[in-house]
Amino acid sequence: MAPQLDQCSLHPGTRAKRVWIAIAVLVVVVVLVLAALLARRASQRNSSDGDTALLLQITQYGNADGSARTDPIVRGAYLARAGDCVACHTAQSGKPFAGGLGLNTPFGVIMSSNITPDRQYGIGDWTAAQFLRALKEGVAPHGKLLYPAMPYNLYARVTDKDLLDIFAYLKTVPAVAEAPPKNRLPFPFNIRQLMFGWNLLFFDPSPFKPNPSQSIEWNRGAYLVDGLGHCTACHSGKNFLGGDTDYLQGYDLEGWHAPEITGNRYVGIGNWSEADVMAYLQTGGNRFSVAAGSMGEAVANSTQYLTAADLKSIAVYLRSLPGSKLAAPQSVASTERIMALGRDLYLNNCNACHKTNGEGVDAMVPSLVNNPGVQAPGANNVIRTILIGGRGAATASNPTSAQMPAFAWKLSDTDVAAIATYIRNSGGNAADAVDVKQVQALRAKLGADRPLEIR
Numbered sequence: 001m002a003p004q005l006d007q008c009s010l011h012p013g014t015r016a017k018r019v020w021i022a023i024a025v026l027v028v029v030v031v032l033v034l035a036a037l038l039a040r041r042a043s044q045r046n047s048s049d050g051d052t053a054l055l056l057q058i059t060q061y062g063n064a065d066g067s068a069r070t071d072p073i074v075r076g077a078y079l080a081r082a083g084d085c086v087a088c089h090t091a092q093s094g095k096p097f098a099g100g101l102g103l104n105t106p107f108g109v110i111m112s113s114n115i116t117p118d119r120q121y122g123i124g125d126w127t128a129a130q131f132l133r134a135l136k137e138g139v140a141p142h143g144k145l146l147y148p149a150m151p152y153n154l155y156a157r158v159t160d161k162d163l164l165d166i167f168a169y170l171k172t173v174p175a176v177a178e179a180p181p182k183n184r185l186p187f188p189f190n191i192r193q194l195m196f197g198w199n200l201l202f203f204d205p206s207p208f209k210p211n212p213s214q215s216i217e218w219n220r221g222a223y224l225v226d227g228l229g230h231c232t233a234c235h236s237g238k239n240f241l242g243g244d245t246d247y248l249q250g251y252d253l254e255g256w257h258a259p260e261i262t263g264n265r266y267v268g269i270g271n272w273s274e275a276d277v278m279a280y281l282q283t284g285g286n287r288f289s290v291a292a293g294s295m296g297e298a299v300a301n302s303t304q305y306l307t308a309a310d311l312k313s314i315a316v317y318l319r320s321l322p323g324s325k326l327a328a329p330q331s332v333a334s335t336e337r338i339m340a341l342g343r344d345l346y347l348n349n350c351n352a353c354h355k356t357n358g359e360g361v362d363a364m365v366p367s368l369v370n371n372p373g374v375q376a377p378g379a380n381n382v383i384r385t386i387l388i389g390g391r392g393a394a395t396a397s398n399p400t401s402a403q404m405p406a407f408a409w410k411l412s413d414t415d416v417a418a419i420a421t422y423i424r425n426s427g428g429n430a431a432d433a434v435d436v437k438q439v440q441a442l443r444a445k446l447g448a449d450r451p452l453e454i455r
């Protein structure tokens, strides 16, 4: 577009006219599209939760028996766990729900809000309607548009009843009279009104639609994954403005890869049983993998508290998704030089914990074979774990959690690329070879050590 305009200013006349007509047509089209979008949104907002008997069954499923079924505050506490509100709304060693945790986005740092019942700094003054509007539409009182770092685009799928129970619970937590620090967002991202445009383009405010041809259990899984669990926030692809794309098919965030979690058998969890998925979400590990990084936190703060019925629902739902078309490539041949180097380095450095055959130790040291995360595209998690090590989730059933030591101080970029290529192509694994440049880039990004080069 820009070069054409330059040309037309150099050659006024018919070409300029055509350009202006094109612009006029474009403006009309944009206005029509916006009008259509607004109309669609208005109609969606008018339709309520669709309080069908089916939806009621879905929202009552899973929550434990007894008072958890009926008492709004007990229900709300459970659902707030499922929504992991505390993780984002608590600063490092800060007071629960008092906000002030800085969320790194590609556009800058957004601070979470104080959602304790403090009347000045928290949400103590809010009405139920204001709470619902913030959680389901991203609009706080006085028309303040929230940034989608707060996953209102996903909480829009949660029923009013569930959210109001969370509201009832939040009124019972200790009030904290503290304002979180200011956002660090450069112009133009510091203009909240821009979110109006983002919402028009990417925000689908429609309520959760149960699928009557599936079981209550399956629907409950979908309701949790798409709504409070906000699993898509990390596991779905994003376009350049942060709108969700490829559903649960993997996404790179903050130097991590949140793997595909569909039924795809190669890079997804298609080879995991329901019990494997449940064990991962409840204890932080299973016979294939251990949850580290942001998933370790999601397990520690949220999924470990879910009832077995809810965990099973999530497993049933995820495993039913067809997922991406990614399939195993030809594995790198064991006769390649990079594989021989990788094997030597593996036996010297990794063997003691991950075992010679790569099987690891159940729920403590992850298996490197049959572990979809290890074969994931890009190899980010493998490279970063070798460079800076990691820690598995600490949960009630696995309180110590195991640690993986850092190797950045010891292994060169070539060494790391060789080991990563080796484990991604041994014991039945098959995945693209890891390039030295990938390791170089991630080492720089993570600010990891480098080995002394003695020549």
Ligand code: HEC
Residues within 6 Å of the ligand: 080, 083, 084, 085, 086, 088, 089, 103, 110, 111, 112, 113, 114, 115, 122, 123, 131, 134, 135, 140, 144, 145, 146, 147, 148, 149, 150, 151, 166, 230
């Ligand atoms: C992924 C992180 C994340 C999660 C999970 C999250 N929030 Fe938020 N929330 C934020 C951020 C960041 C903001 C501030 C957004 C802004 O300033 O535009 C926010 C803002 C809010 C606000 C608006 C407060 C105000 O004063 O404007 C409310 C209310 C809120 N969150 C409630 C919740 C509840 C309830 C849950 C759990 C169901 C939850 N949040 C889960 C990140 C999160």
Ligand code: HEC
Residues within 6 Å of the ligand: 224, 225, 229, 230, 231, 232, 233, 234, 235, 256, 257, 258, 259, 260, 261, 267, 268, 269, 277, 280, 289, 290, 291, 292, 293, 294, 295, 296, 298, 303, 314, 371, 372, 373, 381
């Ligand atoms: C804050 C980001 C984030 C959220 C939210 C999140 N995940 Fe994850 N998830 C990750 C990352 C990163 C990994 C890789 C962890 C690792 O390799 O140790 C992961 C790994 C997983 C795995 C293991 C996959 C594999 O191949 O090893 C499963 C299963 C999973 N997540 C399920 C879920 C479910 C279900 C939810 C929602 C209830 C969820 N995740 C929410 C970031 C997230």
Ligand code: HEC
Residues within 6 Å of the ligand: 288, 289, 290, 291, 292, 346, 349, 350, 351, 352, 353, 354, 364, 365, 366, 368, 371, 373, 374, 381, 382, 385, 386, 389, 390, 391, 392, 402, 403, 404, 405, 407, 419, 420, 423
């Ligand atoms: C002292 C024991 C120990 C040693 C030695 C060790 N690891 Fe680990 N490794 C672990 C533990 C525990 C975890 C789980 C914590 C984590 O994911 O950060 C882990 C995790 C991993 C993961 C992530 C798997 C996943 O599910 O995402 C990879 C890849 C890995 N190790 C590779 C290696 C390689 C390659 C070496 C040798 C250079 C090595 N490890 C040496 C204990 C060890």
